[in-house]
Amino acid sequence: MEELSIVNLLLVLFAAWIGGITAKRMGFPSILGELLIGIVLGPAILGILNTSEALNILAEIGILFLMAYIGMEINFKDLGKASWAGLLAAIGGFVVPFALGYYTILAFGGTEIAGLFVGIAVGVTSLATKSRILVDLKLLDTRIAYVLMAGALISDTLALIIFAGIIGFVDAGSIDALGLGWVAAKAILFFAFSGLTGVYLFPLIGKLLTKIKLTGRTAHFSIMVIIVLGFAELAELAGLHGILGAFMGGLFIRDGVFSRPVLKEVTGVFHDISIGFLAPIFFVTAGFHVTLEVFQTDLALLVLIIIGAVVGKILGTALFYLPSGYGWREGLTIGTGMNGRGAVEIIIAGIGLQMNIISQEIFSILVFMAISTTLTVPVLLTWTTNWLRKRGELVKQDARRGYLVLGANPLGLYISKQLAQQSEVTLIDSNKDHVNEAQAQGLKAIYGNALKEEAFETADALSKHTFIALTGNSEINLLSAQLAYNSFYIPNRIVLMSPVENGAGPNLLNHIEASSLFANKTDMAAWSYKISAGDFEEKEEKVDKEMTPRDWVKKNSKDKEVLPILILDGHGVKRPFHYNDTIKPGERVIYIQ
Incomplete structure (x- = not known):
């Protein structure tokens, strides 16, 4: 393996910091700026920065830590606050754009596996995209906020489950019943083992650490890193991708397993290491793989994917949201909020490119789709929430009382x-x-x-x-x-x-x-x-x-x-x-x- 160039790493991190802070000051998630600056400074435009094998390893560790942090941030109680409405929004906001993305790729001569990958990437939504705008619009205590949070979490979890199945299928390399049965069995065993370990073994570990008075932040962080990497390796052994294992590991590192003060500190450390150091390397270097030639060679596909992503997400959410009884206008509003893409979509697209399931052109299309849809969220969500507010239909959520x-x-x-x-x-x-x-x-x-x-x-x-x-x-x-x-x-x-x-x-x-x-x-x-x-x-x-x-x-x-x-x-x-x-x-x- 080539040696790590400190200068190259420094330039990538500096570029990530500039891009991220610029995007945040404009009201967008930092990964948007990191992607854009990777495109500008990478081979696509200026060619100042390039990736390397060492940077790719750091980026891979970064996405494992990021997926673990995403898992840590998921609170099952939050899903319960708007479970039915959030489930409807998640299904509609995932299934409709998924289908549009899938059939669009097939219509342009792509493979079914590539269509499935694009469908997942188009179907996911980004929780980070919405958090800032929810605060700015003073929506955190509304039903819309809880449905958006629940819908995003369910949507991304659903995407990861389907992603696991596709990875297992690709790994099997065949479509015979025996091969598919073995793939399904390994996936089921992995999720069952992860669930049982998280529910029953992790609390015992937490009690043991308290009993032996091993309550320091450093010790807990080391143990959690071992858990995350161990689950990532188990996922790889099960024929899945390591990000599934990291996500499951983070999902069960929760309050009640480890003490609240220590968990809060360690979660903060994971946040700083993943979002502040390693993950930006992944997103900047992901921009290196983008090609601007798609605007000449695949412009029609690019436009259709973006339109399908926006229309499918908004109308799909509104249509499936109708049985909630909260009205189509609130459904449209939630659809505009769920229209942004983010970390999970780029990670899935990057893995598809790495495994040669999708081409560099399709990867570039998915990156531009993520950027363009994310840019719509502040504008459309502001307009639709003001619309509801003027009509007196912006409902406060009573999940917290007293x-x-x-x-x-x-x-x-x-x-x-x-x-x-x-x-x-x-x-x-x-x-x-x-x-x-x-x-x-x-x-x-x-x-x-x-x-x-x-x-x-x-x-x-x-x-x-x-x-x-x-x-x-x-x-x-x-x-x-x-x-x-x-x-x-x-x-x-x-x-x-x-x-x-x-x-x-x-x-x-x-x-x-x-x-x-x-x-x-x-x-x-x-x-x-x-x-x-x-x-x-x-x-x-x-x-x-x-x-x-x-x-x-x-x-x-x-x-x-x-x-x-x-x-x-x-x-x-x-x-x-x-x-x-x-x-x-x-x-x-x-x-x-």
Whole structure:
């Protein structure tokens, strides 16, 4: 094997970094920029960079780590949030473009195996493509977001299963019944062994590591690398591809098998090594194999594949989505979101090229198809979601419910009791007397340190929709809100900011995407004293015109000391009064003075 050229590796990584960061700043996934810069700097255009045997090995390791990371990121609970609708979207968004891609290749004289490979590549969707745009469009708490996530995961898993069958068929080299039976038997044995190992053996390994106090990040990372590479080799022995094994290994490295803090750190390491180092080598070098001659020799095929990918994905999703009962407009919207392609599609296409199943021209067509369809996602998804929003058909998802409140002080208890009339509320406090008082008032309260994940786990934070940090210490409030988001993905964080700075200013609220409770700096101790002494009066004010909570505070706190607690909407539903909200006409503000 030729020696690794450090200069060549450095140039490829630098090119990947430039391309990736440029794409991300434009709102697209980094792999799009990595592919494009590989095409520009590779043999197709400038010819500055070239691949090598050593780079190919690093790229192959990169896709194994990337597939393991994709497996780690899949949470079966997320699939359950929109299982039926997500399944319909996944089937429609995969089967229709798959069929169009397959028959298009056959119509142009391609082989059936090549048609199947193209069909898979056209049928997959990219989860990474959507994550940024979902945040930008504020869709993370909508049904569309959950269906998109579920649909993408199911679609990619389905693609990998079909891919496994094709690889096994190619490996068998014949179509007789005995050969196909042996291929199927090996695949079934592999998936059965992987499932049993992941479900029953991995938890025992996790318990053993805890028992012998081997809880360091380095040790866990080494063990997980062994698991991923071991599963990849098992897949190869079963006549499948190593990416299937890496994916299955990552799928079962999950919370509950290894401790949450260590798992979070190790998952981060896998992310950095795969997405930050090895996988970009694969995507940049994949661009080296693209030829621009397809625009002259195979332009008709290129155009038809792109049209089939876009139309098949959007219309197929909308058509199969109809039985969900959520309407064809929501189906079209989900189809536009699922139209982007990404890592899995390029990996499958690259393997097809490597195995001589598809030609360099077809590989180039699939790369350009991935780029062009991904570019449509921000534009089309923005248009269709705005369409739904204007029609009042953008449905919020109730997969997460209830409030998690930090601070069982009198002010925290006062707000929690009102919210608990309509929603589940759980309080956390490190003061046992406060916890006992909350429980005496019929509230669910947990004794613990809110800066440690154990307290959040006890409070079932993964099921909560909103986190409210309501202590007198702004720094603790901000840190706990950051923990609530980073480790438990609580979508809404509302933080009380004290007028006395504790090293944490309100400018940090934007950094952690949190909102200021009461839309103003508030002295928690002073209001808690008023509430405990009964020295206050609760009032309501109806709002006649739309305004921000901050404007309401400015309007009503000129001549009197008031504290807006809640907003009561037209249906009688209460929600916390905070900065990042809008008070609509007819709604009421509940406040104390």
